[in-house]
Structures are given as structure tokens and as C-alpha cells.
Amino acid sequence: MTISREPIWDDAPASKLQATLRHLTTFLSSLGWAARIFIESAAYFPSTLVRRDSRTVLMSQLYVTGIRTLPVVTVVSLFTGMILALQVGLELRRFNQEMYLGAAVMVSLIREMGPFSCGMCLAACVGSAIAAELGTMKVNDEIAALEIMSISPVRYLAAPRILALIMMAPLLGFFCCVIGTMGGGIVGVTQLGVDFGQYMASAISMADTKDLFVGLLKAFVFGAVIGTVSVSEGFGTSMGATGVGKSTQRSVIVSFLLILMLGYMVTRVCYQ
Amino acid sequence: MNTPLIEFDNVVKKFNGVAVLDGLSFTVEKGEVLALVGPSGTGKSVTLKHLVRLLTPSSGRVLVDGVDVGECSSKELDKIRARIGYLFQGGALLAWMNVFDNVALPLRECTNLPESEIERKVEDALAAVELSAAKEKYPAEISGGMQKRAGLARAIVRSSDIVLYDEPTSGLDPVTSVTINRLIRKLNRELGITSVVVTHDLQGALAFADRILLIKDGKKVECATCEEFVKSDKPAVKEFLAAMKGELK
Numbered sequence: 165m166t167i168s169r170e171p172i173w174d175d176a177p178a179s180k181l182q183a184t185l186r187h188l189t190t191f192l193s194s195l196g197w198a199a200r201i202f203i204e205s206a207a208y209f210p211s212t213l214v215r216r217d218s219r220t221v222l223m224s225q226l227y228v229t230g231i232r233t234l235p236v237v238t239v240v241s242l243f244t245g246m247i248l249a250l251q252v253g254l255e256l257r258r259f260n261q262e263m264y265l266g267a268a269v270m271v272s273l274i275r276e277m278g279p280f281s282c283g284m285c286l287a288a289c290v291g292s293a294i295a296a297e298l299g300t301m302k303v304n305d306e307i308a309a310l311e312i313m314s315i316s317p318v319r320y321l322a323a324p325r326i327l328a329l330i331m332m333a334p335l336l337g338f339f340c341c342v343i344g345t346m347g348g349g350i351v352g353v354t355q356l357g358v359d360f361g362q363y364m365a366s367a368i369s370m371a372d373t374k375d376l377f378v379g380l381l382k383a384f385v386f387g388a389v390i391g392t393v394s395v396s397e398g399f400g401t402s403m404g405a406t407g408v409g410k411s412t413q414r415s416v417i418v419s420f421l422l423i424l425m426l427g428y429m430v431t432r433v434c435y436q
Numbered sequence: 437m438n439t440p441l442i443e444f445d446n447v448v449k450k451f452n453g454v455a456v457l458d459g460l461s462f463t464v465e466k467g468e469v470l471a472l473v474g475p476s477g478t479g480k481s482v483t484l485k486h487l488v489r490l491l492t493p494s495s496g497r498v499l500v501d502g503v504d505v506g507e508c509s510s511k512e513l514d515k516i517r518a519r520i521g522y523l524f525q526g527g528a529l530l531a532w533m534n535v536f537d538n539v540a541l542p543l544r545e546c547t548n549l550p551e552s553e554i555e556r557k558v559e560d561a562l563a564a565v566e567l568s569a570a571k572e573k574y575p576a577e578i579s580g581g582m583q584k585r586a587g588l589a590r591a592i593v594r595s596s597d598i599v600l601y602d603e604p605t606s607g608l609d610p611v612t613s614v615t616i617n618r619l620i621r622k623l624n625r626e627l628g629i630t631s632v633v634v635t636h637d638l639q640g641a642l643a644f645a646d647r648i649l650l651i652k653d654g655k656k657v658e659c660a661t662c663e664e665f666v667k668s669d670k671p672a673v674k675e676f677l678a679a680m681k682g683e684l685k
Contacts, residue, residue, distance in 0.1 A: 166489075174494045176453035217544065301530075309528035312488050313542040313594075314514045320545070 165200055167317045167399045168308050198396035201322055202388065205395070208316075208323035218324055225328035230335065233289045240281050241273075241340035245347030248272050253356040262358050266367030269348035270341075274375045276382075278341035279333075280427055283386035286333060287419035291394035294325050295415035298398025299408040307399065317399065326391030333387025334380040341379065378434045385426055390419045439502055441466045441598065441630050442487065447496035449482055449654075456482050458654035459496070466597075469624050469631045471641035473676070474651040480634040481525075483651070484600050487632070488520055489513055500598070518546070521591025521599040521629075525606060527583035529575040529590075535562070535582075536571040539589045546594070561589040565619060581612035585619070592623060599623065601633040605640060613640060620644045638680045642666070650676055 172193060177183035212218040252268045298321060301307050310317050345367055352358035397415040401407045440463035449457040456479045464470045472480045485491040486498045492506040499505070500516050508516070529538045539561055543554045562568045565585040570578050578586070584604055591599050601620065605613035617640040623629045624644070635641050641648055642662045649659040650673055657672040658665060666677065 168490045170491060171451070174450035174453070304526055305524040305528040306530055308490055309522065309524060309590075311490070312517050312520065312522045313546065313590075314517050315542070315545045 165204055165318060166311065168311060194396070194400065197400070198392055201318060201396050201399065202326065202392040204318045205323040205326045208319045209327050211319065212323045212327055218319070221324040222328055225324050226332060228293070229286070229290050229328045230332040233285055233336070236289055237282060237285045237336055237340060238343055240285050241278065241343040242347040244277050244281050245269060245273060245344030246351045248277065248344070249348035249351040250355060253352060253358070257356060262352070262356055263362055264366055265348070265352050265356065265358050266345070266363040266365070267370035270345055270367035270370045271375065273341045273344040274371060274379045276427065276431070278344060279337040279379050279382035279386060280423065282333060282337040282340045282383055283390065283423040284420065286329065286336065286387065287390050287416055287423065290329065291390040291419050292412050292416050294391070294394040295398040296408055296412045298395060299401030299411040302399060302401040303404050303407060322395045322399070325395055326388065329387040329391035330384060333383040337379060337383030378430065382427055382430050385430060386423050389422045389426060393419045393422065440464060441501055442632065443499040444483070445497040445499065447486065447493045447498060449479070449486070449491060450494045456654050457493070460651070460654060460656055462649055462656055462659050464630060464632060466630055467624070467628050468646045469620065469633065469644055471645035471648045472632060472634045472651060473636070473638060473641060473648055478651050479654045480651055481602050484602055484632060484634055487600060488517055488522060518594065519597050521594065521596035523584065523587045523591050523599065523601045523604055525603045527575070527587035529583055529586055531575055534572055534574050535567065535578070535586045538575070538586060539593050542590065542594050557593055561593040564592065564623070565589045566615070581608045581616070584608070584616060588619065592627070592629070596629065598630045601631065601635070603634055603636065605635065605637045613637060617644050
């Protein structure tokens with residue numbers, strides 16, 4: 165597929181209605197384009213794992229996605245767990261039910277908050293960086309240069325980045341759950357007087373396999389969405405440095421919105 | 437009569453209703469160097485982009501060796517692109533690779549050549565643009581002129597028979613500009629490379645080009661040999677030459 169896209173229409177719109185219809189068509193066309201980028205990237209995943217040069221890019225992307233984001237993910241998930249424990253724990257204390265604090269924190273994290281906070285961190289740290297990097301390459305003609313050399317930018321640039329996000333998001337989502345549970349435990353022990361052993365026993369008793377798989381599925385979906393959105397925004401950049409800024413901003417906003425919407429949809433499909 | 441290697445046939449290109457190219461027609465013969473000159477924003481770079489289908493015409497045809505670039509299949513387009521080297525204004529080098537790897541990129545990605553053969557070809561291309569000493573450096577560590585020469589090495593490393601230059605001397609000092617202009621001529625004479633050069637450097641164009649094409653408002657004003665061009669009595673050419681002379685003074 166061609167990344168150097170031209171406007172669909174050569175002529176100016178004749179009326180406001182036509183302009184509105186064109187905006188709508190352009191929006192739908194952008195959705196289709198993003199879907200094509202994901203599908204074509206997915207077709208290149210096997211070669212990304214096999215080809216030596218692609219594997220090198222993939223390894224570097226796995227490092228950027230998985231290791232470089234660890235400090236942020238750790239802090240966010242730790243405090244998410246702590247806030248959850250404090251809010252829920254204070255309510256449970258009113259009914260003398262603090263022994264269920266671990267269960268409440270674990271269920272919230274594993275089903276929703278773990279993959280959600282992981283998705284937010286990845287969209288903000290990795291998605292924005294991908295959109296900015298590819299956007300800068302686009303406005304500097306580097307992507308056009310790749311196309312002229314008959315090197316597919318989707319294979320060379322998009323596939324390793326999307327695959328790295330898909331591989332790392334579930335792992336980071338699980339990591340978020342573990343760190344968040346620990347954070348909840350710290351608050352339980354220090355603020356609410358809950359025994360740590362009792363807290364962990366309660367948490368593990370509620371760690372259902374289905375919940376774990378749904379949580380990992382959500383993280384997987386979020387990884388794919390963040391990768392596709394940030395790559396397509398980067399590839400769609402125009403208008404120089406201003407365009408790079410706008411693409412980066414749009415990639416974060418669209419990823420956030422889709423994480424919320426898809427999170428709800430997966431919950432609805434899996435639990436109702 | 438030989439078929440021209442490159443042919444623009446009444447090409448119109450509109451952006452948002454404005455015709456940037458307005459019925460442009462010209463040909464380039466095999467082994468020829470054509471300089472595209474004209475005021476800024478007159479469609480010179482747009483013309484170049486049509487040759488590799490970075491843009492497609494609103495109407496008209498762009499032919500490379502008889503193949504309609506705007507309409508051909510992606511396989512045919514790959515074949516055409518394999519024959520064409522393109523030097524972008526900024527060099528368009530990948531920032532995370534050193535000069536050697538940038539030049540080797542099209543060979544590593546698009547051919548099955550052994551690494552030893554790739555190394556030999558890259559060394560030859562870098563020697564041709566006098567950049568062998570900087571092969572280990574990254575794009576951010578070399579000057580704009582060196583980046584353009586590295587981009588040129590990448591454009592010719594696949595033994596391209598057509599090279600398109602988009603303002604190869606813009607933003608460069610006079611000495612580096614002369615070096616680049618000499619390289620364009622040298623590559624044409626020694627390797628028989630057909631070249632289309634978008635430039636504002638008329639002095640340079642007179643030195644390296646076989647013919648000069650003046651474009652104004654997306655239309656061909658004059659296309660003639662260097663001698664004929666400077667003697668042309670067309671008002672637009674005289675105006676352009678006068679402006680260039682004024683700039684030189």
C-alpha cells in the first residue's frame with residue numbers, strides 16, 4: 165500500500181454540504197486506511213520474526229515498549245492499587261469487612277484497572293513517540309525515499325512497532341496487576357490495619373482464570389489499537405513541524421478514547 | 437525516431453481546485469541531463485514526484501520508457517522505481533543508520549546480493565561522491581552538503597539509469613554547489629545516467645545540463661539547449677535570466 169497519500173479530491177468543494185460530505189468521506193477513508201495498515205502489518209508479522217534486519221528493529225522496539233516504560237508503569241500501577249485500596253478499604257471498614265480488601269483490589273485490577281492503566285501509559289509514552297518519529301520521517305521525505313526504493317514502510321517501520329506493542333501490552337498489563345496489588349497491600353497494612361497474609365489470601369482467592377484471560381485480552385487489544393493508531397497518524401502527517409505536533413496529539417487522544425470504548429465492549433462481551 | 441525515456445504528455449495536476457501543473461508536456465531522451473528551472477511554487481518538485489508516482493496526474497500521462505507511471509500495476513511501478521534514483525532536498529537519510537548503512541539499505545532490502553558484494557558497491561558509490569571518509573558517521577554528524585552527497589550515493593548505488601535531483605544545491609555554499617554540479621555531470625558522462633534536475637542555480641544548470649526547461653505557472657515556457665536558452669527572445673525567459681543576473685550581481 166502507498167503511504168504517500170494524495171487528497172481524494174483535486175477540486176475545491178462547491179458548497180458547504182459538499183464540504184461536509186467530503187470531511188465525512190475523508191474520515192471514513194482514514195479509518196479504512198488505518199485498518200489496512202493493521203491488516204498489512206499483521207501479514208508481515210511472520211517475516212518480522214524471521215528476517216534478521218526486522219528482528220533487530222523488533223528487539224529495539226520491544227526494549228522501548230517494555231523496558232523503557234517500566235518506571236512509569238510501575239509508579240502508575242502502584243498508585244492505582246493504593247488509591248483503590250484506600251477508597252474501597254474505607255468503605256469496607258464501615259461494615260467491618262476489611263478482610264475482603266485484597267479480593268476487591270484484585271478483581272478491580274485484573275478485570276479493568278491493570279490493562280487500562282497499562283494502555284494509558286503505553287499510549288502516552290510509546291504511541292506518542294511512534295507518531296512523532298514516523299511523522300518526522302514523513303515530513304522529511306524519509307518515508308517517500310523508502311517507497312521509491314521499493315521498501316515497504318509498512319513492513320519496515322509499522323510491523324515491528326505494532327508487533328512489539330501487541331507482545332508487550334499483555335505482559336505489562338499483568339505486571340500492572342501485580343504491582344497494583346502490592347500497592348493495595350501496602351495501604352491495607354499501613355493505613356487500614358489489615359494483615360498482609362490475609363490480604364494476599366483474599367486477593368489470590370479472587371484471582372479467577374477467566375478474569376485473568378479477559379484482562380490479558382484487553383491489554384492485547386489495547387496494544388494493537390495503540391500501535392495502529394500511532395503508526396497511521398505518523399504516516400498521515402503533513403504540514404511540517406506543526407503537522408507532527410498535531411499527529412502526536414491526535415494519536416494520544418484517539419488511543420485514549422478507543423481504550424475506553426473497547427474496554428467497555430470487551431467487558432460487555434465477556435461478562436454479560 | 438527513438439522513443440523518449442521520459443515523457444510528460446499534457447499533464448494537469450490540481451490541488452484543491454488550483455492547477456499546479458497546467459498541461460505540461462516535455463520529453464527527456466536517454467542519457468540526457470534536463471534542468472528544470474522556474475520561480476518558486478511553479479510546480480518543479482511536483483513534476484519530479486510524478487515520475488515515481490509520489491503524485492498522480494489529475495489528467496494527462498507520465499511515461500517512463502513507454503510505461504504510464506500513473507496507471508501501471510504495482511509490480512511495474514517497482515520495476516520503474518528500481519531504475520530510478522531520487523535525491524531529495526534534505527537527503528532523506530534515515531537518522532538511526534550511519535552513512536554506509538543508509539547507502540547499503542536499498543541493496544540489503546531489495547536484492548539478494550552477498551554482503552561482500554554490497555560492501556563493494558557501497559564503497560564504489562561513496563567514492564563516486566567523494567564521501568568514503570565519512571561512511572561511519574551518522575546523518576546528524578555530517579554537514580548538509582555531505583548529507584546530499586550521501587543521498588546521491590544511495591540514489592546511484594542500485595545502478596540506476598535515471599536519477600532525479602530535487603534542488604541538489606539549495607542551501608549549500610558555492611564550493612559545495614560546484615562539487616555537486618560536477619558530480620551530476622560526471623555521473624552522466626561516466627555512467628550514462630539520464631538526469632532530471634530541479635534547480636534554482638541557473639549558472640550551475642548551464643554547466644551541467646544538455647537542455648533547460650523553464651516552467652512558469654505550471655506551463656512550459658521554454659525548453660531548449662543551454663545556448664538557445666540564453667539567447668531566447670521569449671519575454672518570460674528574458675525576465676527569468678534578468679532576475680538571475682540581478683541575483684548574481
